[in-house]
Amino acid sequence: MNSTHGSLLARRRFLTGGLAVGAAALLGAPLHDMACAAATRPSFAGEGQRRADAMPQRRLGALEVSAIGLGCLPMVGYYGGSYAKKDMIALIRRAFDSGVTFFDTAEVYGPYTSEEWVGEALAPVRHQVTIATKFGFGVEEGQPTALNSRPDHIRRAVEGSLRRLRTDHIDLLYQHRVDPKVPMEDVAGTVQDLIREGKVLHFGLSEASARSIRRAHAVQPVSAVQSEYSLLWREPETKIFPTLQELGIGLVPYCPLGRGFLTGAIDEHSRFSTGRLATLPQFTPEALKHNMPLPHLIRAWAERKHCTMSQFAIAWLLAQAPWIAPIPGTTNPAHLDDFLGAAGVSLTAEELQAFEREYARIELMGHRADAFTESQIDK
Numbered sequence: 001m002n003s004t005h006g007s008l009l010a011r012r013r014f015l016t017g018g019l020a021v022g023a024a025a026l027l028g029a030p031l032h033d034m035a036c037a038a039a040t041r042p043s044f045a046g047e048g049q050r051r052a053d054a055m056p057q058r059r060l061g062a063l064e065v066s067a068i069g070l071g072c073l074p075m076v077g078y079y080g081g082s083y084a085k086k087d088m089i090a091l092i093r094r095a096f097d098s099g100v101t102f103f104d105t106a107e108v109y110g111p112y113t114s115e116e117w118v119g120e121a122l123a124p125v126r127h128q129v130t131i132a133t134k135f136g137f138g139v140e141e142g143q144p145t146a147l148n149s150r151p152d153h154i155r156r157a158v159e160g161s162l163r164r165l166r167t168d169h170i171d172l173l174y175q176h177r178v179d180p181k182v183p184m185e186d187v188a189g190t191v192q193d194l195i196r197e198g199k200v201l202h203f204g205l206s207e208a209s210a211r212s213i214r215r216a217h218a219v220q221p222v223s224a225v226q227s228e229y230s231l232l233w234r235e236p237e238t239k240i241f242p243t244l245q246e247l248g249i250g251l252v253p254y255c256p257l258g259r260g261f262l263t264g265a266i267d268e269h270s271r272f273s274t275g276r277l278a279t280l281p282q283f284t285p286e287a288l289k290h291n292m293p294l295p296h297l298i299r300a301w302a303e304r305k306h307c308t309m310s311q312f313a314i315a316w317l318l319a320q321a322p323w324i325a326p327i328p329g330t331t332n333p334a335h336l337d338d339f340l341g342a343a344g345v346s347l348t349a350e351e352l353q354a355f356e357r358e359y360a361r362i363e364l365m366g367h368r369a370d371a372f373t374e375s376q377i378d379k
């Protein structure tokens with residue numbers, strides 16, 4: 001995508017919230033841009049509405065995915081709220097119609113509900129999308145329990161995921177958390193067997209250390225590692241980037257919008273007394289206040305780039321390496337249209353350096369995880 005087309009697309013999405021061809025006409029988009037809106041079928045939105053070519057592709061190891069995917073965790077109420085199945089299915093299909101072909105879920109999201117909704121939403125276009133899911137927690141009486149990556153448990157989890165996802169294969173299967181009780185070689189060997197059986201196409205790890213990545217990759221090539229990575233949490237740059245680059249493995253940043261903090265939707269006045277954000281050190285009143293220079297900086301750069309804060313936060317991630325494909329999450333179609341506009345925002349090397357100099361002056365407060373979650377992260 002050239003930069004003129006890119007910025008037009010970004011601006012149009014910013015102004016209109018996204019898909020409509022009519023809106024493009026209203027804004028006087030040039031003809032080549034209009035042609036872009038009438039793209040590949042099938043489409044959930046009706047003929048000529050799919051904008052597959054509005055979204056660049058990225059390589060994660062041996063896998064090709066849309067540069068921006070969709071994280072399907074918030075829709076099961078993870079950050080609070082309760083969302084209707086029909087609305088979330090419509091949201092997933094809206095993402096597909098906007099060119100997203102990379103969908104992220106997990107057995108424990110819900111548990112099970114996210115996989116069920118993803119499966120139902122994408123069944124009509126199954127062969128055109130990449131579905132990523134994860135095993136690695138026990139689930140008892142509807143609640144996630146301890147880590148469990150024993151081979152028999154992996155097999156049971158995969159059978160359940162296949163059923164809920166309405167498919168005969170999982171495109172990308174991640175171990176959700178490294179299980180210290182099960183040697184990585186056994187986990188990788190089990191996934192390798194599942195790949196040989198055709199039930200899984202690609203192997204991934206989530207929040208794995210460089211050492212675990214190497215051990216897994218030596219048994220079964222890893223296509224992607226999923227880790228928390230955003231302007232609010234940059235630890236992967238030092239911990240795993242060199243290993244990923246050396247081994248040719250892709251990175252899928254989760255929480256790329258800092259759970260909403262980088263979008264401007266959360267600020268020093270936000271308060272979380274219940275729910276997931278109430279447990280996180282970055283979301284205490286003190287940390288929110290202390291960290292406000294970061295969204296202020298993002299806002300200033302978004303204005304400079306004529307895009308939104310969410311678009312800048314995602315465009316910055318995409319600019320870090322060609323083997324990165326973030327998976328922002330949302331429950332809101334307007335927010336989806338907003339962050340997908342990041343595909344049209346490009347940052348030059350000079351801009352990235354200038355941003356980095358300003359970013360370096362900011363000192364962030366607060367860990368990204370609560371103590372229990374952190375205790376389950378591979379070191």
Ligand SMILES: NC(=O)c1ccc[n+]([C@@H]2O[C@H](COP(=O)([O-])OP(=O)(O)OC[C@H]3O[C@@H](n4cnc5c(N)ncnc54)[C@H](OP(=O)(O)O)[C@@H]3O)[C@@H](O)[C@H]2O)c1
Pocket residue numbers: 070071072073074079104105176206207226227253254255256257258259260261263264265310327328329330331332334335336338339
């Ligand atoms: N591997 C792991 O251990 C792990 C852990 C966490 C997450 N994940 C995966 O990563 C995905 C992304 O992470 P995440 O969803 O937790 O966090 P995120 O993408 O950083 O942020 C999601 C939050 O940002 C808000 N948001 C999104 N777009 C917005 C916009 N344009 N304007 C304002 N607010 C906006 C959403 O609220 P609205 O609903 O109001 O839009 C939502 O609460 C998840 O969905 C999940 O698939 C994986």
